[in-house]
Amino acid sequence: DRKGAEDALRDVRKQVQRNHKAFGLSPDDMPVYGTIAARFNDDGVTALYHGVVGLLRDKGLPLESGRLASVKGKASTGKTVIVPAARARYLAEIADTVRGYHKQVEEQVKLVRQRQQLQAVKALLEAENKSVADLEPLLERVELQIDPHARKLVDMWPQVRESYRGDEYVVKIRDKEIRTPLTRRSLSGTRIPKVAIPRFEEHGELLRWMMRENMPGSFPYTAGVFAFKRENEDPTRMFAGEGDPFRTNRRFKKLSEHAEATRLSTAFDSVTLYGCDPDERPDIYGKVGNSGVSIATLDDLKVLYSGFDVCCPATSISMTINGPAPIILAMFFNTAFDQQIEKFERDNHRSPTDNEIEKIREWVLANVRGTVQADILKEDQGQNTCIFSTEFALKMMG
Structure with missing residues (x-):
């Protein structure tokens, strides 16, 4: 190869x-x-x-x-x-693209700064009733050299700034207004803005900031992918994993008993990480349930998450698993399927038809939340919990 x-x-x-x-x-x-x-x-x-x-x-x-x-x-x-x-140079190509973007930013910063300076000189001359005939061609030439995207960023900044200075940020999506509070009150009653607005007046510095940092939710997303953080659940990891599924399940319930949102994070023992079953063999027996939960069957995973609706919008489940990640993920999906089928049977006092089962499966896949670590490249270079070749593992991840 x-x-x-x-x-x-x-x-x-x-x-x-x-x-x-x-x-x-x-x-x-x-x-x-x-x-x-x-x-x-x-x-x-x-x-x-x-x-x-x-x-x-x-x-x-x-x-x-x-x-x-x-x-x-x-x-x-x-x-x-x-x-x-x-594609052996793909990392170098990425680096070249980033350097080229930064070079383009500096070129546009220079042009936007010149435009602002020429506009200021023109305004001063007009205020003094003096000729601006020599400035007009120069200003037009600079305007033509400015990238349309850079011009749009600078021209729209006053509107963006005003939208963040009120009490609420309003976004219209499909004729529906979504309002987000822009400030919080401290214990002393001080209004603290959620997003701090820069005080740049010089257009060159403003454009450099907008093209290299910008507001949250705007390219290049340095301040975050989303404009605001969710407030209906805290980003808490309820991390647990020790012994058998019953013990870890009790721990999960203890961690989440006072939380509005359930964000379970599961640690698996090294026997599960290497895709093996529990055994009395000496080199396996001592590691079963050590520093993680032991999962060998679908029934084990059902016990692990029993009492939690894994398809609930307020529930998110993270699994720290790499080598056997596709297998554990398949077991997790089946756990979610079986939960919803049992819920259907309780609510309707009958078993679902084949068509209803298919609809339940589609709904589960669309609504279940969580993450699987599945970082096989990290395993290949570091921790080494690999049970398949890297190429095959990457295909399964895909």
Whole structure:
């Protein structure tokens, strides 16, 4: 999977052929294998395995036939890489794009500053009833050089500033007004604005701030993706995970008993993180339920979140899981499905039809809230709770 690997494989085979003076054989028949060891179920590694087994049998070692089927050829096929060769510089391209944007910002800052200065000089000359004929062409030339987006940002700033100076911020969405309070009262009665407005008067500094920082909810989102923070729930992580699902469930209920919003954050034990079942084997037994909850089945996950409506708008569930994340996520979805089906049966005193079950599934997928860590790149470089190859794990994440 490396650049030049095929040429290297050919050269090594020819060198082995020369070393053994096996010129009557093809280089492809040499005992040289091309493998991608980091790839799950790699046929090159399988070919190497069969080659080693064959040599050991020739030496008289009695070996049973393995489960791996024989493969044709001695090199990996279907080679795919996480980062294609054409995109090997993608991080450098991102950095170049950011540098180019900052360079463009400085150019526009200079032009906007010149426009403001020319407009000020023009106003002074007109106030003194003097000719501005020489300034008009210069001002028009600067206006043409200013980017329309930069001009719009500066021209709309007075309107934006006024919208944040009132008591409420009003946004119209589909003929509906959404009002957000703009201030809070301190204990001493002082009105404190939620968003601090800069006091720039010079248009160059104003444009630099708007293009590099700007208001919350506006590009480049340095102050946040959303204009305001939600107030109906606190961003609290109710983190728990120890022992069996019953014990962690009791802990979750204790953490959330006085909270308006339920934001559960689940820690799993290392046995679950590596995709294994609890066992009495010494190297597993001591880690079961240690520094995290032990989850081996769908029933375990149902017990873990019993008493919580995982589809409630005020409920959000985070799961710190990486290697087996797709499997745990599938179990979580099934937990949510089963909860809603049980709720339907209680409310309607009957089982749902096939059509109703399908509608329940669609509703669950659209309304369930939460996050799965699934950061397999971090695992590959750091913690190492990997149970699949990086390439395969990334495909499952996608």
